[in-house]
Structure formats: C-alpha cells, structure tokens
Amino acid sequence: MIAGGGIVGAMTAMELVGRGCRVTIVERGRIASQTSGESSWAGGGILFPLLPWMYGDAVNRLTHSGTRFYPAICQRLLEETGVDCELLQSGMLILPAFDREQALDWCQRYDYVAQSASAAAFGVQSPAGDEALWLPGVSQARPPHVMQAMRAWLEQNNVTLLEGTELKPLSGSGSMHEWETVSGEKLRADKFVVTSGAWSFDLLKETASKLKIKPMRGQILLYRPQRNLEHMVYREGFYMIPRKDGLLLAGSTLEDVGFDPRTTETARDELRAKAVAIMPELAELPILKHWSGLRPGTPENLPTIAAHPQIENLYLNTGHFRYGLTMAPGSAKIVAALICGEQPFLDHAPFAFPL
DSSP: OEEOOSHHHHHHHHHHHHTTOOOEEEESSOTTSOOTTBHHHHSOOBSSOSSGGGSOHHHHHHHHHHHHHHHHHHHHHHHHHOOOOOOBOOOEEEOSSSOHHHHHHHHHHTTOOOEEEETGGGTOOOTTOSEEEEETTOOBOOHHHHHHHHHHHHHHTTOEEEESOOBOOOOOOBOOOEEEBTTSOEEEOSOEEEOOGGGHHHHHTTTOTTOOOEEEEEEEEEEOOSSOOSSEEEETTEEEEEOTTSOEEEEOOOBOOSSOOOOOHHHHHHHHHHHHHHOGGGGGSOOOEEEEEEEEEOGGGOOEEEEOSSBTTEEEEEOOGGGHHHHHHHHHHHHHHHHTTOOOSSOOGGGOOOO
16 A cells, blocks of 8 residues: 555556555545645656755665656556656756856766856856856656656556545554554555655654655746747756747745645746746746645655664655655665565665664
C-alpha cells in the first residue's frame, strides 16, 4: 500500500508492479488533478536541479538518474496510454549573476555540455549583464501530462486507486498490518510506503520526530506570448519554461507559509516583474493563469528513501522538495529494491532515515 498518489507514489507503484506486486495507492485528493496544492501537478517540469553546483553529490546523482530514465518512461507511457508527456530537450540559458567558474567546473565533472552565450542572441534581456551560460542538454516534461499518463497506466495495470481517502497519523512500532483512515476504515497490506510529499511529516510525526519535511509554497504564472521562447531561461531563482503549444510558464516563489495553497497578489506582481525584465513584451499581455503548489521542503533537498527503523514493514520515499519529478524514477527504483530485498542501483546511504 502506497500512501500518496503524486509522481513519486505513481512511479513507485510502477516499479513494484514490474516486480510482481499487487499495489494499492491511497490518495487524499484525486490522482492527476489540481487538488489541495499538491506539487506533482503544479511544478514547472524542469528535469535539472536549479542550480546543480549548489547541491551535494547525492542530490546530483539522483536527479541525473531520473534524467536518464525519463526518455524510456515517457516513450513507454505514450505507447501504452497514448498520452504524450511532452518530454523535450529544450536546453536552458542561465543568465547572470552566477558563479561561472563553479558552474563550468560542475559541468566538466558531470559531463554536461556548457557554452558561453549572449542573452541577446537568444532574444531575451539580461538585467545583470549579457554574458550567459547555455546548457543545451537540459530537458523538460509537462507535469500534468506526466500525471495523466501515469494514472492511465496505473489503471491499465490493475493498481487499486483509493482516492478521497485520508489516513490517520501512525503511532507505535514493531510490525503493522493495517492503516486506519480518518473515517475508521482499516486498510490491510503486507508492506506500506509513504510517498505523501509535504503531508508526510503529519502522517509520521509520532514515529519519526526527526523527519524534517515541511510544506514550501511555490507560485507560477502562465502567459501566451506572440513570440515564445525556444529555450528555458533561468535567472537568480526565477525560470521561464516554453511549452510546445505556445504557452509560457514563469515561476516560482519559495514560501514557508504552512499548508496554505492560496495565490497572492504580492507573488503575482513579483513574478510578473521578473518575467518582464527578461521579456519586456510580456508587460502588454494578460496573465492567463496563476497557481501554486506545496513542495515537501527538506534540508539540502535530500529526500528520505529508506525503511522505517522501528516499523519493520514501513518504507519512506518522500521529501524531494523542488525535484520530485526529476528524482521520482530513481527514487522509485531504490525503494522498490529495498522492499523486494534487492540491491538498489544507486548508493542509498545518503537518503537514510534520520535518527
């Protein structure tokens, strides 16, 4: 039984089904819909850390694994469900200010192509100088489409989806055989996995007091410019992502406001100003949509992918903060291997349960 039907939970289910397991996903909202602030639907879909040289090796190894796995996953989902995840290697232009020496060193160590570039040559403004960095290998996917494809795949492969079902927080230790819902129903399983994102700590706080996961709100704007970008653009924590259908995302904020998924005028105005500074023509265009999502914030962006130390048949795959989409394939493979008694493909020691 998987507690949480976001991208991490869905891909964990896919991995377990592939190992012959019968799987049930329990989801408080509805899988693949914009409900209650879940980040799987709301994210931008950049399959690359922002900025990777600011993170440790464990984060980079896990995100890189996801980037490698996505082409095969998206092709499989397209063939089996007919839903296009819109995986696109559109590249990313990084505008100053950033540490160029650190960036180039990282790209060399991780074998990423990096080229000096002019912002003007890419048709954008750069308020802090024209000397940019072009990373042609960076890809994106469209999170709502990924989730729609995953939902269709789960249904086709007989995964039970218990939606609109909220679980009670866990207590005790030893071995668990059932998990009670807030309505009093007792759900039985042999093994349990928590993939509940920002809501994970509330489910586990009595049994995992040192688990540091909290909601971090991110807000995004949507435009449809007459002349769209051809590549993603990043500048000092702000990104712009062009979609194949001509839409343009501009985001996002990073707000510690608890479980509050509301959008704000302040964030809208700040994001709009940043977008206009890069593409002045957006000043004359309406904002088509403004939404938010709640990310599972963790120190250093390190998720927990491990067995629970006191509850022998409970596992965690949660706390991916800004990179749930990117980390999901690798995280799912790691936790599925642990559940099935296999050796994970990647060293999982950095993602151990906090003691």
